[in-house]
Amino acid sequence: MHPQDLVRDHTVYSCVMGSRAFGLATDDSDTDRRGVFLAPAPLFWRFEKPPTHVDGPAEEQFSWELERFCELALRANPNVLECLHSPLVEHVTDTGRELLALRDAFLSRQAHDTFARYALGQRRKLDADIRTHGAPRWKHAMHLLRLLMSCRDLLRTGELTIDVGDQREPLLAVKRGERSWPQVEAWMNRLAAEAEDAAAHSPLPAGPDRERIEDFLFRTRRASALEAYAHDEVVQRVVRRVGTGQG
Template identity: 70%
Template sequence: MTGPPRSVPAPDPHTLVRAHTVYSCVMGSRAFGLDTAASDTDRRGVFVAPSELFWRFDKPPTHVDGPAEEQFSWELERFCTLGLRANPTVLECLHSPLVEYADGTGRELLGLRGAFLSRHAHRTFTGYVDGQHRKIEARVRRGAPPGKPAMHLLRLQLALLDLLRTGTLTLDVGEHRDELLAIRHDETSWAQVEKRLRTLRATSEAAAARTPLPAEPDVRRIEDFLVRVRRTSASGPAPDSAPDSGPDSGSGRRPDRS
């Protein structure tokens, strides 16, 4: 009599990232145009867990730290869910100017960048700014300089204003680089930073009233994409969906501010 089938162990999270990454990019100061000689290289990515792993009681991870230092990846469904909620980190990941790797699925995901954008970004970006503002205030009360957190706080407020005005999310800070680096190096007082934030907040509120962004993201397009990816995974890779090269090969644009 044949016993029950033996369960095959699921691959460890780092193996999932290594074998199933569809998109990876550089984020952080290098993507924002704020890097210096001492800047780290932060990498973010998206992997697609094989569909058969979802048939188990023990589901694949929604996100993975590593395997490299300063590397973080989301499973595709989690990434799309957060993007539809206008999560600032995920939206910025989709718009990084420093794409290191994208296979066919990754390129299609990038082609959907605009479908994730909506007026919800005003609420989520503002909520994140408010939360970070409170943390920095507590930091300043303890006698610590606001420094890098204050720089990124103002950077995000500037990015939101530009997004609301143009309907496009741009990461590079451009002409604001010197202003932001002065904040990072504590050459600008926290009182001055707060004054600048209040001005930008008021301007953003006005821009939100006439933004070209749609009221809602295009959920149907993104869900159709996710379902097709899951079906392809369940039936085996399609001939034209093979990756151009592995995520460690450095294909695509490389960071050039080091």
């Protein structure tokens, strides 16, 4: 089976991400699509396993196999967690709905470490841009501010909201280069400090509910295997009937 066929035929959840999901889209914004596919159980019974992720088939489209997606979400990967909270859902199956119902099981105070680590990496890139070019890439600065806001609010409320709401215009002003770097830097530092303070009093649990997620994955894999077995039994019965002249 071609990897892109897994996306076409076995996607359980897909959504729009990026600026359109964050409430930061402008006329020239791309449409970034993210999704989760469930590889049929028999593909895992071969030496060559199904892919953990697939690019395409559409432009700006990326999908994860369900197990890989859950692994990353359990580690509080920012991109994956936010995918589960997109307000722009394009496709969802019963399995996808069950995955969405487990969103809270992935959330924990671990998000502070992973979001902060990701933010630090992006901040270093901005600092390198300033040293090399005299200015940061303002679009990247905007998205870093958005990420810090999302982290702070998640730790404060226990809920992950990715639409920036009334912060749209201040953030777009950063993207347009209408704020000085010292102003933006001070904003970043303030948000990071607020996230640090929120982490100490967060309503979130210390870690994700791994047992709930593992139970979901086990049941989903088992259902896929039983479906394959049932289909194989039907094929064998048809073959036997044809072979005995009963078809």
